[in-house]
Amino acid sequence: MTYKTLILDRRPRYCIVTMNRPRDMNALSLEMRRELHACFARLAQDKDVSAVILTGGDYIFSAGVDIKEMIHLTSDEIEDYCNSISECLKQIYNFNKPVIAAVGGIALGGGFNLATVCDMIIASESAIFSHPELKFGLNPLFTPLKELVGKAKAKEITMIGEPIAAQEALRIGLVNKVVPPDKLMAVATIMAQELSQRSAKALEAVKKISRLTPQLETTSLFDVEFGLTALLFSRTETKKHMNDLLEELKTRKKGRPT
Numbered sequence: 001m002t003y004k005t006l007i008l009d010r011r012p013r014y015c016i017v018t019m020n021r022p023r024d025m026n027a028l029s030l031e032m033r034r035e036l037h038a039c040f041a042r043l044a045q046d047k048d049v050s051a052v053i054l055t056g057g058d059y060i061f062s063a064g065v066d067i068k069e070m071i072h073l074t075s076d077e078i079e080d081y082c083n084s085i086s087e088c089l090k091q092i093y094n095f096n097k098p099v100i101a102a103v104g105g106i107a108l109g110g111g112f113n114l115a116t117v118c119d120m121i122i123a124s125e126s127a128i129f130s131h132p133e134l135k136f137g138l139n140p141l142f143t144p145l146k147e148l149v150g151k152a153k154a155k156e157i158t159m160i161g162e163p164i165a166a167q168e169a170l171r172i173g174l175v176n177k178v179v180p181p182d183k184l185m186a187v188a189t190i191m192a193q194e195l196s197q198r199s200a201k202a203l204e205a206v207k208k209i210s211r212l213t214p215q216l217e218t219t220s221l222f223d224v225e226f227g228l229t230a231l232l233f234s235r236t237e238t239k240k241h242m243n244d245l246l247e248e249l250k251t252r253k254k255g256r257p258t
Helices: 030-044 075-093 110-116 143-149 151-160 166-171 181-196 200-212 218-233 236-255
Strands: 006-011 013-019 049-055 060-062 099-103 106-108 120-124 128-130 177-179
Touching: 006 030, 013 030, 013 181, 030 049, 030 075, 049 181, 060 110, 075 110, 075 218, 099 110, 099 181, 106 110, 110 128, 110 143, 120 166, 120 181, 143 151, 166 177, 177 181, 218 236
Parallel strands: 013 049, 049 099, 060 106, 099 120, 106 128, 120 177
Antiparallel strands: 006 013
8 A cells, every 4th residue: 555645664574654744844744644544554454564663764753743734724623633633643552563663853742742652762862852832822642651751750841841852861761762863773673673573462462561551541541632632722822823833934944045
């Protein structure tokens, strides 16, 4: 199956899913989320795939949800749009095989969320993680982040929104490994190869256990959190913040030398 926003690279016993909207910094458009959902649903049934690497390439993971798309949503469209984000993340969070996020460059907002719903995160030394949503008057996704770094640190990350460099991410337990940029995919590939040699049923059992303890209702919390997002996004103030950012980016582009 071919995709417009993804590149699927099949290898023996594992595959690499690469987000492919480089001009838009891999912003998670509705089309990309639908393709991610469909891709992972398909791979879940593929007996020849034992592990998946999810990446945005060597220089960027994802800049988050596509605000150019969001800003044009009507009030009637907001709830369905937020539900589509939740469904995409739940599809990957509940995936029955190990998923490795290979993060090169920035992982902001929705891109940060996407990394945290994977089983392991390999970060390039150039990786930057951040939740800037509060600056737009929106709530960041708290639940999977709390599972990785604990409640206190998750509150700090989501409320303050300061960027987290790769080594700091490793120190707080957000990522599993930090590697040089030119080694990112090589290290992720070695890990995927190792996982593909393990018992598929045993790996699935470990994933189930990790989600049963200590939280039994994690995925239902996605709906709660994105229900709040839908309510917050319906405010005119939020769209104004997004529009201001887009205008600022346009001004910066005009000022760049050609």
